[in-house]
Amino acid sequence: MGFELDLCSPIRLRNGQRVVGDEEVRGRRTRLALAYLVLERGRAVPTHELAAVLWSEGPPPSWPSSVREVISRVRRVLDRLGGEASIVTKDRCLCVTLPADTSVDVEQLVDGRDHAGAGMTTSDGTPGRRFLPGEVGPWVEGWRARIEEAHRNLVTADGRAALERGDAAAAVGMGRLMLQQDPDDDAAADLLMRGLAALGHRAEALRTYERHRRRLADELGIDPSPVLQALHLELLGAGAHVPSTSRTQPPPGRSGPAPVVAAPTDLVLDAEAVATALGIDSCLPLLGRAGVLRRVSEALEEGHPVVVTGESRSGKTRLLAELMADERMSTSYVRCGLHGTTRVDVAGRARTTVHGAGPRTWLVDDVQWIDDRTHQLVLDAVRSGVRVVATACRDEPTRVLTDFLGELHRSATVRTVELEPISADVMASIVPACGDADHRAQALHLSGGNVGYLIDLLREPGDPHGPPPESIRTIASSRIDRLPEDAKRLLDVAAVAGDSFLLSQVAPAAGQCAPDDWYPPADALVDHGLLRVVDPAEGLLAFRHPVVRRVVLHEIGPLMAHRHRARLDATNAPPTIHLDRQRVSNGRPTAVS
Structure with missing residues (x-):
């Protein structure tokens, strides 16, 4: 059996019994580079092209070394997978080599080869796993558009099949779902109207058409499709027959890359x-x-x-x-x-x-x-x-x-x-029935007064010492990636130091030895909402949301955390007094100059 690569979150790579999970693909740029090189395999990708994808807002001046670091992390991921997976570098270009029978989830979905949806839908038909959540840029958005189009085709096909087997109620549910996702979709309105008519709700089917027609006219200045207009006229007739949907919708399949238009x-x-x-x-x-x-x-x-x-x-x-x-x-x-x-x-x-x-x-x-x-x-x-x-x-x-x-x-x-952050009393009022008291208290502490973080922590309790929920990791990592490099170094060491710390102890361990070098990176972390000032006179800082500290520790890994801890201990160790000679005075050794 060939490689099975799931690039939609959470990432999962499989080679027989060997599995590489999302937690082993560290860093958002590592995930993005892995996805790009896998989906663009078969051609040589220039390093500057990969840099433009990794930094959609523009690569940093030191991008060549940064790209090499990202590629080394991708290589380590492929090495864990084993087999024939490799990255070949030649003439400043990169090419991923994978077995010919490799299957990639998003490719199967957009090609129409995976009619189960490649795990992209939930039990109620809504989109499930997402492609590189939190990432932006033309390439990512282009693939998302293709995935969404494939998902619509999949739901449409399921709705047609439901009508053909006489399950009109399922067709109605799918039609409503599609209209929720895209209110301007004629195919969704068509499926909903046919399902309602098959259930005998002809009046509601006509009202659906009228709402859809008005929406298109008011917002886009266009009319419904000729097929939908013909269905409307047929429903207006006595004893109207609802025609088959097979002539209104193309079968699901690959339609090529969706156009990506700048829509700020x-x-x-x-x-x-x-x-x-x-x-x-x-x-x-x-x-x-x-x-x-x-x-x-x-x-x-x-x-x-x-x-x-x-x-x-x-x-x-x-x-x-x-x-x-x-x-x-x-x-x-x-x-x-x-x-x-x-x-x-x-x-x-x-x-x-x-x-x-x-x-x-x-x-x-x-x-x-x-x-x-x-x-x-x-x-x-x-x-x-x-x-x-x-x-x-x-x-x-x-x-x-x-x-x-x-x-x-x-x-x-x-x-x-x-x-302002929600008080602990107010936040506690929404979680009286969520988990035990210890779990609630921990979630309240980690959220730092942020309702969104609190809800995520309650929905995905997980291991208190394990990785935080993916939604929190995505948001925090995106914010951290926009920081200057010196601020990132300070944040990494601060995460090892604890929920709160003294700047005078952490900054030297982060390589910022002169006091004048401490404050710019610390100010950047406060401005970006990652840290808060507890005592400005003492230089005491704390993580605004302790769960973000868990994100940082998860991203840097245990080995780098151990290295930072050693630096902290070495930097803040008390000075050692070396005595050249000693004499005993009143029973105690005394240094002699």
């Missing part, structure tokens, strides 16, 4: 679609934020733009979801920093909202990543009387954010609301 932002006019797209559970209570929500609502009533700031996963997007659920408000949602495929003229839709009779409140999420076009559109909206609530992540400091907030303050009187 996306404007969504449907609150339900936003909640589905972002994975927001609108039933989850807005814990500890009632006062914040009240201040935001009061500022909006007074006509002031509002900026809500807080650390990552502190509940900013959940707050916006609460505003969207308020039926008294007519809202639009703008998500900054998205990249991928798009079929929507975002700018055109936004101008329609500003100048037409569209929603009068804009909820703009993650403005630290706002692009120039959306920057100007939001300012135009404020000047046109549109109410705006913007969220900004305070541990993602960017020049873009500074420029945007400066212009927003010059355009209007802005109200700023800070989301």
